[in-house]
Amino acid sequence: MHLSRFYTKAKLDLLLCMLAVICLWLMLTASSDPVLPWLKGTSVAGAFEQFSTGNQIVFDLSVGVLSAIGMFYLLVRLPEYERKIRIKRQLNFSYQSFKGSVIQIFVGAIQSSYNTETVNRLMNQREFRDFFKDPYILGQNKWQGVENKMSGFMLRQLALETEVLLNEFQHVLSVIDIRDPDVYSFMKRLSETLYRAKTWPTDYDSTKEIFAFFWTILSGWSFEEGYAESEYILDMIAKL
Numbered sequence: 001m002h003l004s005r006f007y008t009k010a011k012l013d014l015l016l017c018m019l020a021v022i023c024l025w026l027m028l029t030a031s032s033d034p035v036l037p038w039l040k041g042t043s044v045a046g047a048f049e050q051f052s053t054g055n056q057i058v059f060d061l062s063v064g065v066l067s068a069i070g071m072f073y074l075l076v077r078l079p080e081y082e083r084k085i086r087i088k089r090q091l092n093f094s095y096q097s098f099k100g101s102v103i104q105i106f107v108g109a110i111q112s113s114y115n116t117e118t119v120n121r122l123m124n125q126r127e128f129r130d131f132f133k134d135p136y137i138l139g140q141n142k143w144q145g146v147e148n149k150m151s152g153f154m155l156r157q158l159a160l161e162t163e164v165l166l167n168e169f170q171h172v173l174s175v176i177d178i179r180d181p182d183v184y185s186f187m188k189r190l191s192e193t194l195y196r197a198k199t200w201p202t203d204y205d206s207t208k209e210i211f212a213f214f215w216t217i218l219s220g221w222s223f224e225e226g227y228a229e230s231e232y233i234l235d236m237i238a239k240l
Contacts, residue, residue: 010179013077020069027062030055084176088240094168095233099123101161102214106132109149110142125220125231132219147211158210159198166194176240183239190233 029048032055051058103122107114122128136145169191178184193213200210215221220228 016069016072020066023062023065023069026058027066030059030062080177084240087172087176088237091168091172091240092234092237094165095237096123098161098165099218102158103128103218105154105157105161106146106214109151109154110136110145122218125218125228129219129227143211143215147207150207155200155207155210158214159200162194163198166191166198169194172240178240180239183236186236 025047030050032050100119100123103119104114107118107122122131132143132146133141136142140148169187173187173191178187197210197213217233220231222228222232
């Protein structure tokens with residue numbers, strides 16, 4: 001499974017590496033220079049003896065292909081890698097900013113005052129779960145208290161934060177060649193979910209759906225695996 005995913009992501013690079021190795025062998029074999037000293041007398045020395053004819057053509061072609069591969073990595077792959085690092089860093093920052101903003105909204109709904117230290121602590125999924133599962137009033141935990149205290153203004157703020165994050169994910173999908181099919185599928189699903197989230201109506205049933213969505217993201221809950229130890233969205237961003 002892991003080998004299959006690696007091959008899917010790096011198929012072109014693997015093919016280019018194989019081509020580079022073949023061209024390097026052809027270049028050394030067709031070269032007019034003597035066999036490398038450390039190869040003399042070994043079992044592989046015969047593989048580097050010149051061809052009976054066409055050595056100059058083979059040498060020139062091999063050097064040309066190797067030069068082209070080198071230029072490809074210098075002019076395409078290296079800038080692409082550096083751009084991907086910058087975009088991943090920005091996406092990670094945007095996601096963390098999104099979490100911090102919505103946590104502030106939730107905490108502010110049930111507490112008249114709070115500090116940034118509380119918000120930063122609740123960025124951790126386990127801390128978030130423990131905090132909002134604590135009792136709020138008789139018969140309610142804090143998360144249920146947030147649902148009951150949520151106002152139309154707060155819901156509009158949540159929709160705004162969701163739209164900002166959606167724009168970031170859509171930008172990433174448009175500028176990065178995501179070669180891992182699992183990561184690409186996840187990014188598409190999350191973008192679709194965020195798009196629906198920004199247009200949720202504020203009736204009772206839709207509000208339940210909104211809070212289920214945010215609980216899934218902020219607490220690490222999923223129906224398939226329950227509560228996760230690692231943060232799935234951050235894991236996917238790291239794999240871009």
